[in-house]
Amino acid sequence: MPDPKPIPIVLDVDTGVDDACALLLGARHPGLDLRAVTCVAGNASLDQVVANTLLVLETAGRTDVPVAGGARRPLLEPAREARHVHGDDGMGDLGLPPSTRAADPRHAVELLHAVLTGAAERGEPVTLVPLAPMTNIALLLRMYPDAARGLARIVFMGGAALVGNATAAAEFNVWHDPEAAAVVLDAAAELGIPVTMYGLDVFYDVRVTRAEAAALAASADPVARLAGGLVLFQCERFGADDATVGDAGAVCAVLLPDGLRTQQLPVRVELAGSWTRGQTVVDQRADRSGGSLDHAHDPHGLAPALVDVALAVDAKAYAELWLGTVSAGSSASSSPSRS
Numbered sequence: 001m002p003d004p005k006p007i008p009i010v011l012d013v014d015t016g017v018d019d020a021c022a023l024l025l026g027a028r029h030p031g032l033d034l035r036a037v038t039c040v041a042g043n044a045s046l047d048q049v050v051a052n053t054l055l056v057l058e059t060a061g062r063t064d065v066p067v068a069g070g071a072r073r074p075l076l077e078p079a080r081e082a083r084h085v086h087g088d089d090g091m092g093d094l095g096l097p098p099s100t101r102a103a104d105p106r107h108a109v110e111l112l113h114a115v116l117t118g119a120a121e122r123g124e125p126v127t128l129v130p131l132a133p134m135t136n137i138a139l140l141l142r143m144y145p146d147a148a149r150g151l152a153r154i155v156f157m158g159g160a161a162l163v164g165n166a167t168a169a170a171e172f173n174v175w176h177d178p179e180a181a182a183v184v185l186d187a188a189a190e191l192g193i194p195v196t197m198y199g200l201d202v203f204y205d206v207r208v209t210r211a212e213a214a215a216l217a218a219s220a221d222p223v224a225r226l227a228g229g230l231v232l233f234q235c236e237r238f239g240a241d242d243a244t245v246g247d248a249g250a251v252c253a254v255l256l257p258d259g260l261r262t263q264q265l266p267v268r269v270e271l272a273g274s275w276t277r278g279q280t281v282v283d284q285r286a287d288r289s290g291g292s293l294d295h296a297h298d299p300h301g302l303a304p305a306l307v308d309v310a311l312a313v314d315a316k317a318y319a320e321l322w323l324g325t326v327s328a329g330s331s332a333s334s335s336p337s338r339s
């Protein structure tokens with residue numbers, strides 16, 4: 001039985017510590033064909049995100065993967081960074097030398113359009129994995145709706161069916177640019193693009209221990225060392241003996257979709273709430289016949305998007321997938337032992 005063809009993917013990132021964990025997985029796993037990475041302001045400034053992304057891909061030996069910068073701020077909100085979570089440089093302040101590679105001169109939206117157009121022409125649709133505020137993706141789908149022909153699915157890290165993190169109600173990526181998230185869900189519904197929401201309901205479950213991270217950090221392999229350093233930074237920052245690989249879980253979901261329990265549910269993005277702006281309102285009512293799909297109360301008269309919402313995850317399988325991939329280049333030692 002021949003190995004299945006690698007899955008074509010594109011990541012949209014605001015590299016950050018956990019985006020870096022996702023980039024290492026996307027760059028190194030043989031079951032993925034990383035076609036491009038696009039950058040957006042979020043955890044750090046756009047310029048910092050681009051620099052961080054180039055550095056991570058160079059460390060992974062993937063200077064063949066084009067990287068382009070996109071939106072410097074959300075559609076309406078000012079940019080609001082998360083250095084308290086990711087460090088001053090967005091990469092855990094690990095003090096790594098910058099990449100010498102230049103970013104692609106195109107805007108992220110133009111690179112995305114070119115990659116997706118090519119994918120459509122070759123009949124190899126791409127799985128797009130936004131791991132950041134979705135400003136670039138909203139611009140893409142409004143400027144180039146034909147890009148949908150090159151999309152197999154959008155698997156985005158964002159939102160939450162229950163509680164937020166940036167606020168009591170909103171998850172950071174959606175909170176950072178709520179209009180963009182609303183546009184992406186609306187455009188995906190209109191263009192028939194399947195969407196998976198990898199939200200906070202599963203985001204924090206996929207974890208790596210301090211000991212596993214220390215074993216990675218002691219490796220001779222630069223990818224393992226970087227991966228270990230990123231997790232150790234989080235353990236130190238939060239005073240914990242383990243840390244989530246965050247965004248990397250959304251890439252695991254592309255490789256192991258059966259590791260998620262999802263339910264197709266109506267999802268709306270709250271744009272007006274004083275305390276709930278940026279909330280993803282996931283309608284889990286057993287009986288929605290009571291007009292919840294009625295468009296009348298929607299300010300734009302739109303039906304909610306039907307999204308495959310991740311409600312549970314096989315956290316052990318995803319953690320082992322990430323650990324096994326980032327330690328694959330380590331000499332001799334297998335991936336850090338996991339009891």
Ligand code: RIB
Pocket residue numbers: 014016017018019042043131132133157165171172173246247
């Ligand atoms: O809420 C978590 C998300 O916000 C992650 O993508 C993290 O990198 C930040 O962008």
Ligand code: CA
Pocket residue numbers: 013014015016018019043131132247
């Ligand atoms: Ca991110």
